[in-house]
Amino acid sequence: MPSMLRLFLEQEGIEGARSLRLVMCGAEKLAAGLLAEFQHKLDADLLHMYGPTETTIAITGWLSSEAEDASHTVPLGRPSDNTQLYVLDADDRLVPPGVAGELCVSGIALARGYLNRPEETERVFVPNPFLPGERMYRTGDLVRYRRDGVLEFLGRRDHQVKVRGFRIELGEIEATLAAHPSVQQTLVTAHQYGDSGTRLAAYVRPTARSEEVPVESRAARAEQVDYWRGVFEKVDETAVPTDVHFDITGWDSSYTWEPISADDMAEWVDTTVGRILEYRPRRVLEIGCGSGLLIWRVAPECDSYVALDFSQATLDQLGQALSEAGLDHVELFRREATQLDGIGEGFDVIVLNSVLQYFPDLEYLDRVLTSACGLLRDGGVFFAGDVRHLGLLDEFRSSVELYRAPVTATVGAFRERVARGVAREEELLVAPRYFTGAVGRIPRVTGVEVMPRRGRKWNEMTAFRYDAALHVGVPGGAQPAVRVDTWLNGAEPGAASARWLTNVLVAAGGEPFGVLDWPYDRLTELQQALNDLERADDEALVGEVVDRGTAVTLGQPAASGTGIDEMERAAAQAGYRLLIDWSRTPDALDLAFLPQCEATDTGLEGTASGQDGADSYPRLVRWPDAPADSPTGPAANDPVAVRSREQRWLVLAGELREFAAGRLPGYMVPSSFV
Numbered sequence: 001m002p003s004m005l006r007l008f009l010e011q012e013g014i015e016g017a018r019s020l021r022l023v024m025c026g027a028e029k030l031a032a033g034l035l036a037e038f039q040h041k042l043d044a045d046l047l048h049m050y051g052p053t054e055t056t057i058a059i060t061g062w063l064s065s066e067a068e069d070a071s072h073t074v075p076l077g078r079p080s081d082n083t084q085l086y087v088l089d090a091d092d093r094l095v096p097p098g099v100a101g102e103l104c105v106s107g108i109a110l111a112r113g114y115l116n117r118p119e120e121t122e123r124v125f126v127p128n129p130f131l132p133g134e135r136m137y138r139t140g141d142l143v144r145y146r147r148d149g150v151l152e153f154l155g156r157r158d159h160q161v162k163v164r165g166f167r168i169e170l171g172e173i174e175a176t177l178a179a180h181p182s183v184q185q186t187l188v189t190a191h192q193y194g195d196s197g198t199r200l201a202a203y204v205r206p207t208a209r210s211e212e213v214p215v216e217s218r219a220a221r222a223e224q225v226d227y228w229r230g231v232f233e234k235v236d237e238t239a240v241p242t243d244v245h246f247d248i249t250g251w252d253s254s255y256t257w258e259p260i261s262a263d264d265m266a267e268w269v270d271t272t273v274g275r276i277l278e279y280r281p282r283r284v285l286e287i288g289c290g291s292g293l294l295i296w297r298v299a300p301e302c303d304s305y306v307a308l309d310f311s312q313a314t315l316d317q318l319g320q321a322l323s324e325a326g327l328d329h330v331e332l333f334r335r336e337a338t339q340l341d342g343i344g345e346g347f348d349v350i351v352l353n354s355v356l357q358y359f360p361d362l363e364y365l366d367r368v369l370t371s372a373c374g375l376l377r378d379g380g381v382f383f384a385g386d387v388r389h390l391g392l393l394d395e396f397r398s399s400v401e402l403y404r405a406p407v408t409a410t411v412g413a414f415r416e417r418v419a420r421g422v423a424r425e426e427e428l429l430v431a432p433r434y435f436t437g438a439v440g441r442i443p444r445v446t447g448v449e450v451m452p453r454r455g456r457k458w459n460e461m462t463a464f465r466y467d468a469a470l471h472v473g474v475p476g477g478a479q480p481a482v483r484v485d486t487w488l489n490g491a492e493p494g495a496a497s498a499r500w501l502t503n504v505l506v507a508a509g510g511e512p513f514g515v516l517d518w519p520y521d522r523l524t525e526l527q528q529a530l531n532d533l534e535r536a537d538d539e540a541l542v543g544e545v546v547d548r549g550t551a552v553t554l555g556q557p558a559a560s561g562t563g564i565d566e567m568e569r570a571a572a573q574a575g576y577r578l579l580i581d582w583s584r585t586p587d588a589l590d591l592a593f594l595p596q597c598e599a600t601d602t603g604l605e606g607t608a609s610g611q612d613g614a615d616s617y618p619r620l621v622r623w624p625d626a627p628a629d630s631p632t633g634p635a636a637n638d639p640v641a642v643r644s645r646e647q648r649w650l651v652l653a654g655e656l657r658e659f660a661a662g663r664l665p666g667y668m669v670p671s672s673f674v
Ligand SMILES: C[S@@+](CC[C@H](N)C(=O)[O-])C[C@H]1O[C@@H](n2cnc3c(N)ncnc32)[C@H](O)[C@@H]1O
Pocket: 225, 228, 229, 232, 287, 288, 289, 290, 291, 292, 293, 294, 308, 309, 310, 311, 314, 335, 336, 337, 338, 352, 353, 354, 355, 358, 359
């Protein structure tokens, strides 16, 4: 049988089996590719046999040496001796060669019937209309005679449907599509679309070769940038903002496809602006300024604000609103993020907020960081905000699919949707270690902060994204970093609660201390739900296994009191300032509580990062090293490959449509290719 033949052909040295003359193979569908491999490796003949259990193992046979054309299907061949084969239509009439029909068998090979199943026996063992007194077995297999007189298998007959009044054999369409060189496997189904009738959908698994992504990445990368430019131009050309100071057009939820609520967006803007202003910037450059959500709030605190974006439509709207508001110290440039020459220098802070997910890859991001860090003053900060966390891509997709899953969804279907969503992610997600690794890789960067987003509301930004700040060094001096000697364990039983934190803040008596492995609690419920789903069978229903309402609490504040904002508040009340690092693992945070007093009292090495009125409080902490078993794979996904593959699939779908149209009547051409 073919599965054993495959193993046989995989044996090392099989090419040396020179004395082999004939291999007999049957009982399963024999793929044309396997036959080709057989012929490539061996100098023997292959006898392909076909025979349903109700007859005998070989009522037809076909020798590979007769092959004229076995490029897409291996024929069943010709009838064995003492066997009559008929290819019949629905009215039991013989069909001409080339036309599909059911294969019926008569002759001495027939079984007497099914044991103890008289009705079933009567249904398929029927009188032979061509040989009175003989019986005939209806195989249910759909076949056709080729012009050279051999039979070809097309599929099962129960795959017959009616489309626009025509009776169609789905197997015939499948066999036609299977002849395309880029198709490895195909399945055609009919779907009922309300009043518009039945439509055919072809599901195609392309051959491995056609799935390969072209490696010419420079052009693909440029195309990716163009693609996103087009998306943003289009959104901003058509949008008419109701409030130019708070234009959240295009900020749609991945869960609902609806706009994210104004409350959630307002919190998102406030928390971002809060973080940027902590660096007390006077001169700001923003890369990818969009509708100006940050400009309206940060620029009034600055002496100059330079903003660039690659979308002209975006800048046109914003420019007009800014001049009407008299914000003359804001300068706008139409630029791509990599084009920073001549834009000014000596910036205190450069902002790249919620933009890098549209970059093609880390090489592009490296280029932007390298040029931008060259434009910062000594001690300045590059703020990459709202970065999508690569380590949480699975959780994010699971969370979205959990929210969207209908009550009747099975766990198996849910798993598939998550896997597909992850594989088809079109935006760039970056692991925090990309940023922590910037020290030494990006010139001038001497210290890095990786922080979870602030915000009390639960949404895709607060739960799955982070902010990273790269500090560029003071000339000749080491970057100041606070040394913390006492580290508590946030993962031990009883820790990581609001009460525990209050107690340790009091007990610390104003001395600096840290807490390692404080659980990242925005995902606790989701992760519990995902653990339950992981243990469930494919056939179980998602709604029976988990309570989706608890796992995905869109827009709701975290109730635990251990959220980032609450901890910062508790720290401030106890006279501490909290610095958080989220770079070691996505599941936990490391916290440093530093007394709210002069930098020199805190074990600081070197001087504080402040200069000219900038924040004089140290922000960089000597965090413990990442564990030895930390992930080492790519620090980002590959959205360019995803888009190239999607494009190749679109091209293939077009080709297949044409291919089918050239070989089948119009009503048999599938309306969608998946
Ligand atoms: C989601 S918006 C963020 C806007 C703003 N930074 C904020 O936080 O509100 C992303 C903006 O980045 C711009 N953008 C994306 N990729 C870019 C690139 N490669 N070069 C320049 N601008 C880009 C888009 O045109 C869009 O206006």
